[in-house]
Amino acid sequence: MKNILWIFISITFLLGACKNESIEPIDPSIKNNVTLEFSNMVGTQSLILDNSTYQNSSAESFSVSKLNYFISNVSFKNIAGTTVNLSDQYFLVKQNDANSLLPILKDVPSGDYTEISFTIGVDSVKSVSPVEQRTGVLDPASYGDDNMYWSWNSGYIFFKLEGTSPSAINVATPNKFQYHVGGFGGRTSATANNLRRITLALPQIIHVRKSISPSVHLIADISKVFSGTNPVKLANSAVIMSPALALPISSNYANMFSVDHIHE
Amino acid sequence: MNSILKYPLLLFLGSLILQSCEKTDALNSSDDSNSNASVYFYKPLNFLDPVYDFSKNPVTKEGFELGKALFNDPLLSRDNTIACSECHNQSYAFTHHGHPLSHGIEGKVGLRNAPPIQNTAWQKEFFWDGGVGDLDLFPIAPIENPVEMDEKLGNVLEKLKKTSRYPNLFKSAFGTDEINTQRFLKALSQFMNSLISDNSKYDKVMRHQGEVFTLDEKAGYDLFNAKCASCHQGALFTDQSYRNNGLPINEQLNDKGRFRITENSTDLYKFKVPSLRNVELTAPYMHDGRFFTLDDVLNHYSRGVVQSETLDPILSKGISLSEEEKRKIILFLKTLTDKEFIRNTKFSN
Numbered sequence: 294m295k296n297i298l299w300i301f302i303s304i305t306f307l308l309g310a311c312k313n314e315s316i317e318p319i320d321p322s323i324k325n326n327v328t329l330e331f332s333n334m335v336g337t338q339s340l341i342l343d344n345s346t347y348q349n350s351s352a353e354s355f356s357v358s359k360l361n362y363f364i365s366n367v368s369f370k371n372i373a374g375t376t377v378n379l380s381d382q383y384f385l386v387k388q389n390d391a392n393s394l395l396p397i398l399k400d401v402p403s404g405d406y407t408e409i410s411f412t413i414g415v416d417s418v419k420s421v422s423p424v425e426q427r428t429g430v431l432d433p434a435s436y437g438d439d440n441m442y443w444s445w446n447s448g449y450i451f452f453k454l455e456g457t458s459p460s461a462i463n464v465a466t467p468n469k470f471q472y473h474v475g476g477f478g479g480r481t482s483a484t485a486n487n488l489r490r491i492t493l494a495l496p497q498i499i500h501v502r503k504s505i506s507p508s509v510h511l512i513a514d515i516s517k518v519f520s521g522t523n524p525v526k527l528a529n530s531a532v533i534m535s536p537a538l539a540l541p542i543s544s545n546y547a548n549m550f551s552v553d554h555i556h557e
Numbered sequence: 558m559n560s561i562l563k564y565p566l567l568l569f570l571g572s573l574i575l576q577s578c579e580k581t582d583a584l585n586s587s588d589d590s591n592s593n594a595s596v597y598f599y600k601p602l603n604f605l606d607p608v609y610d611f612s613k614n615p616v617t618k619e620g621f622e623l624g625k626a627l628f629n630d631p632l633l634s635r636d637n638t639i640a641c642s643e644c645h646n647q648s649y650a651f652t653h654h655g656h657p658l659s660h661g662i663e664g665k666v667g668l669r670n671a672p673p674i675q676n677t678a679w680q681k682e683f684f685w686d687g688g689v690g691d692l693d694l695f696p697i698a699p700i701e702n703p704v705e706m707d708e709k710l711g712n713v714l715e716k717l718k719k720t721s722r723y724p725n726l727f728k729s730a731f732g733t734d735e736i737n738t739q740r741f742l743k744a745l746s747q748f749m750n751s752l753i754s755d756n757s758k759y760d761k762v763m764r765h766q767g768e769v770f771t772l773d774e775k776a777g778y779d780l781f782n783a784k785c786a787s788c789h790q791g792a793l794f795t796d797q798s799y800r801n802n803g804l805p806i807n808e809q810l811n812d813k814g815r816f817r818i819t820e821n822s823t824d825l826y827k828f829k830v831p832s833l834r835n836v837e838l839t840a841p842y843m844h845d846g847r848f849f850t851l852d853d854v855l856n857h858y859s860r861g862v863v864q865s866e867t868l869d870p871i872l873s874k875g876i877s878l879s880e881e882e883k884r885k886i887i888l889f890l891k892t893l894t895d896k897e898f899i900r901n902t903k904f905s906n
Contacts, residue, residue, distance in 0.1 A: 305840040423613055424739050433697050434711035434738040444697035446688040446818050480690045505741045532847065537820040 299522050311364045317502045319401075324400045325501050328508040329367070331386050332553070333360055336516045342388055350520035352440045353527045355458035355470065360388040361441060362452040363415050363430070366490075367398055370408035372498065376404055385414065385441065386428040406499045409509060410492040413546065414451030417488065420477040421447075443475060451487055452546060454518060461531035472518070473541050476536025485536035487543035493552050498557060508556040514549045521545035550556065597621045597747070601755035603763045604792045607678035609750060610693060616734065616747045619729040622686055624748025627724060627741065634662050634706035636813040641745075644671040647904055649834035650760050650895075651675060651752065654783050657846025663706040668704070668812055670846035672831060673839050675754040675898065677746075681797050685828045688818045692749060693742045714741060743793045752904060763792075770892065777802040777889025784876050785886070788869075794833040794893070800869040801826045803862030814879065827866045837894045851890060857881040 297317040333340040335347040335357070346354050364384045369377050384396035419426065427433060431449070433442040441450045452474040478486035498505045519525045523541030533539050597616040600607060616619075627633065631640045644659045645651040651674035653659050659667040669685050683689045689698060691699035699705045700713060717736050718724040724734035731740050770778060781789075790796045799815040806826065817825035828844045842848040848857065857879040862868070878886070898904075 319826070371832055421690065423610070424742050425613065427738065432738050433694075434709075434714055437711055440701070440709075442697070443691070444694070444701050445684070447690065447694050457631065479819065481687070482815075482821065482824070484819050533821060 317554045318402045321402045323403045323417040327398045327401045327462050329433045330510040333513045351526045353460040357456040359455040365412045369406040371404045402459040414488045415449040417477040454459040458527045463531040470531045473534040474539040489547040512553045517549035596749045609678040614743045620747035623726040623730040624744040635708040645674045649853040650838045652839045678750045686815045686818050692746045696745045718864045754895040754898040755893040756897040773888045777885035788830045795830045799827040801867040805863050837891045
């Protein structure tokens, strides 16, 4: 009985100690990583490339062979309402590259954050930046056959979704669909702008501390690409590569992200 | 101790002064330095300031030589058969002589006529439709275009790394033998920016360097100024704008010009006003190379302009030109031929 009491007291004490330790005071000079974890899904199913068939809101069945998108300009809002911008960190999320699904944000200042924002695409400043700034995932030499840069109409492909569908009527490549969305608004003439800014409330406050580098687990529901205010039908548009024609797609996918949960 | 401190400071100041002298020379060169083979970029007296930002990529002898090697190397194409110089041949002011549309690997045919590569440092935008606004980013397009070189930029870099020649050339140009996107593109820019055409008869007349127009050339020059120079203006002979000059639409190509970039219907069938420097050498003419002679070009403006919604208002009635006026304008246009440019062995492979 005495032993049990001791164990009980010890556990209570230890738990209390743990809890106190986990909430270090905020020291904004101390920075840490935040991992974004992207799970690409179609409705309630995980996205499986090539071999799974899904249905969109227009009852068209389709398979996905490729899904890539750029994430940039992530920012967090803290409990005081101040925004912390993590500029100059660009990520290319590719469904066929497991590492790319877990981009790590560096140098996030310590803080308690309630909201995350990010851009799908490469912002206009970076899109017209000199070649010195085009390194890492922005290096036009880095894409191989899976190109994410338009050389003839200089700019990045923000979002790429490709696959097959019996509804996709395309003389050049029957049953294939290709959505390449780019267009940052134009360099010297105004052009279509498909940059989309996403802001999501976090389901719980995330703490960034010296000892805490949390993960934000996001879900991207690809079925939303086809649904929304401007339904996109594979039967009507199997191949979209023009920024102007892609406006309904970017408007739709602007609503495909949600924060599922947080790991601390 | 004191003198040791002073000495490097003096050296430093001295080198600063020397450097600044060099820069001034290079930028404000007279005709003397034009023929000086050690100067790779200069601003001709009758030109405006260049738009290219040389602070990020000054032209050096080693960078120029690397760029020249790359420009002439078929390794840049997928099957190693076609170099940039294939469609941009120095003898024809870096154009594809006699080809209305450029040819790529495996006999593939492009959409447009290869423009000359000259005076690139003064160009704000590139291609007939202005799709690229930075010379450094320009070469990726012909390299990756499926009907031109059909290669991947990353693969070009890999091929270059495997050669015995290029790592050394990159080291000479950039300090280490690393081969990357930035260095590759900058070397090509250094070569292209050195391709300055400024020694035509016209230039020498303008700079009062002993040449004078004949009476017909002078008459042609006056006619040109009255009838052509609103678009083909300045020392570059282009205002670098995009205009629909009333060409009948070639339905087979259905090239919508600037509209491809802006997707704005007011830009349908507009193309960049081309420079007329070396125009005698750069036939065939227009974005699709449909005209093989300058007579064809002037006949188009005098009697071939087709009305359309985006036709440039300046051409709504065409350009009235008598046969005699056309003859004189063409005589003037031939004074824009720069033989020193096309024969300059510095640019040759």
